[in-house]
Amino acid sequence: MMHTDILVIGGGPSGLSAAIAAGKSGAEVLLVEGNQYFGGQLVKQTHMFFGSEKQYAATRGFDIGKKLVEEVEVYDNVKTLHSTTALGIYEDGIVTLEQKTESEDVYLKVRAKTIIIGTGALERSLPFTNNDLPGIYGAGAVQTLMNEYLVKPGKRVLMVGAGNIGLIISYQLLQAGVEVAGIIDASSEIGGYLVHASKIRRSGVPIFTGYTIVKAEGKDHLEKATIAQVDRHWKPIPGTEKEFKVDVLCISVGLTPSSALFWQVGCEMEYVRDLGGYVPKRNQYLQTTLKNIYVAGDSAGIEEASSAMVEGSIAGLSASHNLGFIYEDYQRDIQELLQELEGLRGGEKGEHIRNGYNMVGF
Amino acid sequence: MLKTTGVPNDQDLDGVFPPQERLGKGPVVVVECFETIPCNPCYTACHFGGIEAFKDITDLPTIDFEKCNGCTLCISNCPGLAIMVIDYQYHKDYVKMTIPYEFFPLPKEGEWVKGLDRRGEVVINVQVILVKNAKHQDKTPLISIAVPKAHFKKLRNIEVGDSNDQS
Ligand SMILES: Cc1cc2nc3c(=O)[nH]c(=O)nc-3n(C[C@H](O)[C@H](O)[C@H](O)COP(=O)(O)OP(=O)(O)OC[C@H]3O[C@@H](n4cnc5c(N)ncnc54)[C@H](O)[C@@H]3O)c2cc1C
Ligand code: SF4
Ligand code: SF4
Numbered sequence: 413m414m415h416t417d418i419l420v421i422g423g424g425p426s427g428l429s430a431a432i433a434a435g436k437s438g439a440e441v442l443l444v445e446g447n448q449y450f451g452g453q454l455v456k457q458t459h460m461f462f463g464s465e466k467q468y469a470a471t472r473g474f475d476i477g478k479k480l481v482e483e484v485e486v487y488d489n490v491k492t493l494h495s496t497t498a499l500g501i502y503e504d505g506i507v508t509l510e511q512k513t514e515s516e517d518v519y520l521k522v523r524a525k526t527i528i529i530g531t532g533a534l535e536r537s538l539p540f541t542n543n544d545l546p547g548i549y550g551a552g553a554v555q556t557l558m559n560e561y562l563v564k565p566g567k568r569v570l571m572v573g574a575g576n577i578g579l580i581i582s583y584q585l586l587q588a589g590v591e592v593a594g595i596i597d598a599s600s601e602i603g604g605y606l607v608h609a610s611k612i613r614r615s616g617v618p619i620f621t622g623y624t625i626v627k628a629e630g631k632d633h634l635e636k637a638t639i640a641q642v643d644r645h646w647k648p649i650p651g652t653e654k655e656f657k658v659d660v661l662c663i664s665v666g667l668t669p670s671s672a673l674f675w676q677v678g679c680e681m682e683y684v685r686d687l688g689g690y691v692p693k694r695n696q697y698l699q700t701t702l703k704n705i706y707v708a709g710d711s712a713g714i715e716e717a718s719s720a721m722v723e724g725s726i727a728g729l730s731a732s733h734n735l736g737f738i739y740e741d742y743q744r745d746i747q748e749l750l751q752e753l754e755g756l757r758g759g760e761k762g763e764h765i766r767n768g769y770n771m772v773g774f
Numbered sequence: 775m776l777k778t779t780g781v782p783n784d785q786d787l788d789g790v791f792p793p794q795e796r797l798g799k800g801p802v803v804v805v806e807c808f809e810t811i812p813c814n815p816c817y818t819a820c821h822f823g824g825i826e827a828f829k830d831i832t833d834l835p836t837i838d839f840e841k842c843n844g845c846t847l848c849i850s851n852c853p854g855l856a857i858m859v860i861d862y863q864y865h866k867d868y869v870k871m872t873i874p875y876e877f878f879p880l881p882k883e884g885e886w887v888k889g890l891d892r893r894g895e896v897v898i899n900v901q902v903i904l905v906k907n908a909k910h911q912d913k914t915p916l917i918s919i920a921v922p923k924a925h926f927k928k929l930r931n932i933e934v935g936d937s938n939d940q941s
Contacts, residue, residue: 460853460914462813464831470815470851472912587877601777606809607854609780614931616894621778718812759810759832 416442416491418731419507419524421498421673424452425717426530426709426724428480433728434528435487437739442522443490444509446497450484451477452532453710454717456555458587459580462605463718466752474559476717496520501527501677505704526704526731529674530724533667533688533710538572541627543663547634551577551664555584564590566660570637571595572625573664576604581664582612593656596623598642605761624648628661637661669711679705686768687713693772696750697730698723701774706731713768722753781892782806787927792839797862801844801870805835806930807856819851846906849874850914860926869926870903872918880905880915881934888933889921897928 418434420427423445431443449455457473468476484490496511507527509520535550537543549557549565551573557563569590571582574597582592595612600622602609613619620639626648627638641652668689674681679692680701692700692707699706706727709720726749733742757765775783792802803824805816810832817825817835824842825835849857855874864870881887881902889900904918921929 460912462811462853464812464814465818469813470819470853470912589878602780605811605854606776606780607807607811607852607856610776610782610806610892611855613780614890614892614894616890616933619778619780716812755831756812758830759812761809761811762832 413506414442414520414522416440416522416524417735417737418442418526418528418728419444419522420528420530420728421507422452422530422532422709422711423447423450423492423494424530424532424709424720425454425476425480426532426711426720426727427452427528428477428484429721429724430528430530430706430708430728430731431490431492432480432483432487433725434732435484435490435728437729437732437737437742438489439732439735439737441487441490442524443484443492444496444498445492445494448495450481450492450494454480456552456559457580457717458559458584461717463716463756464752467718467721469718473717480721498673501673525735526706528706528708528724528727528731529711530707530709530720531670531673531711533714534670535663536666536668538625538663538665540625542630543628545628545630545634546632547630547659548628548661548663551581551662554581554660554662558584558588564588565662566658567591568593568658569660569662570625570639570656570658571662571664573597573666574599574602574604574609574619574621575664575666576608577667578662578664579604579608579612581662582617583608585662586612586615586617590660592617593658594618594620596620596625596639598622598624598646620654623654625661626653634659634661667710667714669713671711674700674705674707674711677702677705679707682772684713684768684771686764687772691772693774695774697746698727699730699734703734713765713772715765716756719753719756722749722756725749726753776808782808790837791927792837796839797860800863801859801861802839803837803842803844803848803857803859805837805857807835807852807854810834813853815851815853816848816857819848821845821847824848846872846916849916850911855914858930862923862926865920867923868920869923870918871921871926871929872904872916873930873932874914875917875932876914877934879934880907881917881932885934887919889919889925889929890931890933891928892930894931896933897925898922900929900932902932
């Protein structure tokens with residue numbers, strides 16, 4: 413059995429930032445990440461990030477991940493385990509971990525005074541005829557193939573979803589030399605940032621708002637996709653179909669917070685559409701209704717890496733503070749972070765996030 | 775239009791292009807950023823006060839066309855690739871347009887490439903004047919092209935060779 417002050421579950425930007433903040437405060441920290449690499453979603457992001465310079469704006473995603481990992485390594489009191497998934501949190505506060513090594517899977521147990529959960533998000537899928545044909549991928553899979561394994565998913569892609577992820581992956585496909593036949597979205601407006609939309613559009617990729625995918629066809633793999641315009645209730649309108657000869661459909665219709673561990677441990681949960689699904693209730697320091705469980709990043713509500721990092725830092729500082737670790741600049745830093753978070757959620761695009769947070773605070 | 779197709783219309787563009795009088799005074803920035811998103815690296819890149827300080831991170835960039843000297847530094851710092859610099863005085867018939875371009879292969883100086891509009895449609899072939907790909911640009915190369923004055927408000931992208939396919 414291992415013992416630690418703070419266990420951080422998830423090694424994405426939120427978890428890494430939480431581990432850095434707790435490490436800085438002097439707590440013993442164990443950071444576990446299910447994948448072989450730390451960095452979470454950042455590992456696959458080759459584009460420059462938005463946000464402010466404090467959260468590494470204009471730096472490419474994978475470089476931000478590297479910087480955070482280097483910062484974690486500075487602290488001797490922060491231990492990290494990769495390829496290690498947290499399976500469950502038990503009533504007596506013990507967390508079970510599964511560690512994959514080359515030869516075998518090892519089960520480990522750890523007892524932590526406080527747990528910070530930054531497990532990120534899961535992809536949504538979409539029901540339509542033949543949606544299981546080979547050639548139909550989720551957005552995450554396309555990114556993993558291209559940016560981790562350097563494999564093109566196919567020759568010609570139809571992107572379903574014009575949120576930031578759909579727009580960014582379309583751009584990355586173009587950069588990899590894959591043709592993008594079009595981007596469709598059932599909403600009447602583009603959901604992602606317009607600067608992203610414009611940069612793809614000016615490379616000749618049409619964007620069809622108000623369309624949904626109705627059918628995929630092909631013998632052994634995808635050969636053709638049919639889209640149709642939708643009415644006010646998002647139902648396809650007969651006679652408005654358009655066909656695309658494509659060998660890849662990339663489904664990028666949003667993410668939902670990964671909430672399993674919160675349910676299991678018994679945090680009070682709330683369904684909040686603006687945050688992407690069920691999320692734990694928490695106070696402004698990201699402490700849930702169970703005082704030794706914190707949440708940060710996309711598992712607290714689908715947002716951005718910039719806010720995930722700030723939330724991770726807040727959770728890490730606050731959790732250490734509550735365990736009695738003295739960090740001189742605590743008050744100053746935490747106020748600054750809270751303000752940064754508020755700033756990131758300003759503006760028109762931040763409205764739904766602000767609405768969402770009003771529903772989960774306590 | 776912009777919100778449904780990603781293509782800004784003339785009105786949108788008129789709002790961000792410098793006045794003709796300023797164009798006559800040498801290179802200057804054009805920032806096509808129309809939406810209040812949490813982003814400010816254009817401002818932090820500029821050493822000359824050409825982009826006014828952001829009060830909130832979600833502010834739209836406000837350009838001080840008198841202070842901007844067209845140095846091009848902000849172009850590769852913008853994650854939205856929303857910035858270009860135009861030099862209307864470059865030649866009596868041509869504008870020098872400097873745009874970000876993140877595709878392979880990069881064009882060569884002197885090469886003719888397709889000049890594309892904001893929908894990606896070919897307007898006219900243009901010649902590449904300069905290709906800059908310095909380390910501080912962090913993989914966002916800058917391409918300068920000579921654009922006939924009649925078309926300079928239309929062009930915003932280029933296409934190199936027949937395709938980007940390397941395989
Ligand atoms: C295509 C794309 C483009 C994006 N572009 C931007 C952008 O330009 N700017 C921006 O700010 N944001 C961007 N984002 C969003 C950003 O990547 C996410 O908001 C951010 O990564 C969330 O961080 P996180 O730490 O909450 O979750 P993640 O990055 O998802 O990390 C969660 C980690 O937890 C691990 N994990 C999950 N469950 C367990 C478990 N039980 N045990 C152990 N480990 C576990 C996962 O393996 C993962 O590594 C983009 C996202 C995508 C997909
Ligand atoms: S071109 Fe140079 S001077 Fe003008 S706004 Fe950009 S960085 Fe500032
Ligand atoms: S850096 Fe680019 S996208 Fe960001 S605010 Fe400035 S112009 Fe807009």
